[in-house]
Amino acid sequence: MNDPAIAVDGLTKQFRGGTRALDGLSLRVSRGGIYALLGPNGAGKTTLIRILATLLRPDGGTALVAGHDVVAEAGRVRQLIGLAGQFAAVDDHLTGRENITMIGRLYGLTRRAATSRAAEILTRIGLDTAADRQVKTYSGGMRRRIDLAASLIGRPQVLFLDEPTTGVDPASRHDLWSLVRDLAADGTTVLLTTQYLDEADQLADRIAVIDHGRLLTEGTATELKDRTGAAVVELDLPPHQLDAAMTALQPLAPRRDRDRILLPAPDGPLTLRHAMGLLDQADLTPTDIALHGPTLDDVFLALTRHNTSRSARSTA
Amino acid sequence: MSAAAAYALGISRAAIHTGVITRRNLLANLRLPDVLILSTIQPVVFMLMFLYVFGGAIQTALPPAAHGQYINWLIPGILAQSAVFGSAPAAYGLHNDRTNGILDRFRSLPMARSAALTGRTLADLIRNTAILGLQLAVGITLGFRWHNGLTGLLSALGVALIFGFACSWLMAYLGLAVRNSEAIQAAIYMVVFPMTLTSSVFLPTQTMPGWLQAFAEHQPVTAAANALRGLTLGQGALPAGHTVTADALLAIAWAAGICAVFAPLAVRELRRGLD
Numbered sequence A: 001m002n003d004p005a006i007a008v009d010g011l012t013k014q015f016r017g018g019t020r021a022l023d024g025l026s027l028r029v030s031r032g033g034i035y036a037l038l039g040p041n042g043a044g045k046t047t048l049i050r051i052l053a054t055l056l057r058p059d060g061g062t063a064l065v066a067g068h069d070v071v072a073e074a075g076r077v078r079q080l081i082g083l084a085g086q087f088a089a090v091d092d093h094l095t096g097r098e099n100i101t102m103i104g105r106l107y108g109l110t111r112r113a114a115t116s117r118a119a120e121i122l123t124r125i126g127l128d129t130a131a132d133r134q135v136k137t138y139s140g141g142m143r144r145r146i147d148l149a150a151s152l153i154g155r156p157q158v159l160f161l162d163e164p165t166t167g168v169d170p171a172s173r174h175d176l177w178s179l180v181r182d183l184a185a186d187g188t189t190v191l192l193t194t195q196y197l198d199e200a201d202q203l204a205d206r207i208a209v210i211d212h213g214r215l216l217t218e219g220t221a222t223e224l225k226d227r228t229g230a231a232v233v234e235l236d237l238p239p240h241q242l243d244a245a246m247t248a249l250q251p252l253a254p255r256r257d258r259d260r261i262l263l264p265a266p267d268g269p270l271t272l273r274h275a276m277g278l279l280d281q282a283d284l285t286p287t288d289i290a291l292h293g294p295t296l297d298d299v300f301l302a303l304t305r306h307n308t309s310r311s312a313r314s315t316a
Numbered sequence B: 001m002s003a004a005a006a007y008a009l010g011i012s013r014a015a016i017h018t019g020v021i022t023r024r025n026l027l028a029n030l031r032l033p034d035v036l037i038l039s040t041i042q043p044v045v046f047m048l049m050f051l052y053v054f055g056g057a058i059q060t061a062l063p064p065a066a067h068g069q070y071i072n073w074l075i076p077g078i079l080a081q082s083a084v085f086g087s088a089p090a091a092y093g094l095h096n097d098r099t100n101g102i103l104d105r106f107r108s109l110p111m112a113r114s115a116a117l118t119g120r121t122l123a124d125l126i127r128n129t130a131i132l133g134l135q136l137a138v139g140i141t142l143g144f145r146w147h148n149g150l151t152g153l154l155s156a157l158g159v160a161l162i163f164g165f166a167c168s169w170l171m172a173y174l175g176l177a178v179r180n181s182e183a184i185q186a187a188i189y190m191v192v193f194p195m196t197l198t199s200s201v202f203l204p205t206q207t208m209p210g211w212l213q214a215f216a217e218h219q220p221v222t223a224a225a226n227a228l229r230g231l232t233l234g235q236g237a238l239p240a241g242h243t244v245t246a247d248a249l250l251a252i253a254w255a256a257g258i259c260a261v262f263a264p265l266a267v268r269e270l271r272r273g274l275d
């Protein structure tokens, strides 16, 4: 099948009280692989996930999941998806095993199938030793994992993870990442939201940056970085040399960032060598030098800053 | 698949899902031993309190069918009251399920929508059966005697449970309609206390002032209390002009009416997350 796992067209959603959470959003997520929705607080990530998971009805536009309309064929969509929401939705009084077995039964598995599948998933997410304890004794990270387990028991084709690693310690975060990679390797399409750029960078095959309910840009991490521009040379100098250095480096279009000078480096190492030559002539010595490609942080900040100032202007 | 077969499949699926969720709600009860113990003891304590506080004062107002014992008058009434109080967990439970995101999870599953509600009200019915049974047992130990045969007694228990089940649907609606955690308890109390206190649960309605009497005589908790009294003590315990059968049917009609109004409202509230 070549149709996309998720096809969103001109989706709008305005909440009562006037917030326009989605403002004509369109995206396409192809089958298999991991797709990240990146955006600041209030960007509309959760709203999009809730619409795709049939929990919320859009005001306009269409959304298809695995080829089925989320409004007209909501029942069919629910058979094909798994959802782990922004806050773990698990039952404190039940054990981890009881929680996911119950969800398995609600997906239509027989008792026996739900039990054996639950055992399999608990092992997979590394919770088998804690499985028979009540969830109220779990740590925050364990709760997230059991919540994720619950979303897996129905063997979803499309899995929605809303900020899966928020509030999770770095080690568990890496565990979750490798679990998500395994799932994708098994053919599940994963749509996740995150506010962490490194998470999108590490995990996602493609990334959509959204803000104010609109798509700002979309592509692979490399494409996004390329679009933002070339590499940068970063120079640290003693504070009293900064002005002199700015003058010396004038041919390379330097930019001051507090105690640091940044140079666009379209020629990479050659630009760096050129810069060093200019500083040498002026008898200036940097305390630290770095040459790096643009990070997703650069992309993200450039895009969302631009967007914020534009919308601030339009409302003014 | 034929339409009839699809329908049958839908029903059996709904039944399985209801069973799964009923079990989950009952387990949650058992896993909170302090709540379980307190919510079991509370109705018994209430009963003792009313028995000894009111008992002496109103001996004279009792109909002859009470055989001069307030406990005979009180037990059927208190069973009706407990059936009403025992429906409150539906409100708390569904409210918590919503705030914890569990209703959203259920709504994202390919499950029968209604099961989240029927699983709740059925669990409360089972819980209520245990509580009313215990209350009746304590009452019998303290001297309650029924005078209308075992069938009458069991029918009374049945009517109380049916009435409580209906109240669970009202509570389910309240739990979903009131979004604010602080307001929810007030909303429950505003239903439960006025309805039980202005009924014939504790005192015959003739002892109330005229304007209140008119309301008290015609409200559903009075209908339930009268039905239970008639079924346990016989027609002599009922106000003039009432018969046991008519009062039992009236209580069941109230229960059906409450379900007919509040079950659809509760389902609508469950769906309301969609906008």
Ligand SMILES: Nc1ncnc2c1ncn2[C@@H]1O[C@H](COP(=O)(O)OP(=O)(O)OP(=O)(O)O)[C@@H](O)[C@H]1O
Pocket: A015, A016, A017, A019, A020, A021, A039, A040, A041, A042, A043, A044, A045, A046, A047, A048, A086, A195
């Ligand atoms: N039920 C609601 N009623 C009114 N406004 C809402 C509701 N849910 C979300 N919003 C608003 O819609 C906008 C988008 O919210 P959404 O939760 O989708 O953002 P998000 O990208 O998930 O943010 P976060 O990173 O903080 O989770 C926000 O301005 C939010 O205040």
Ligand SMILES: [Mg+2]
Pocket: A045, A046, A047, A086, A162
């Ligand atoms: Mg969110």
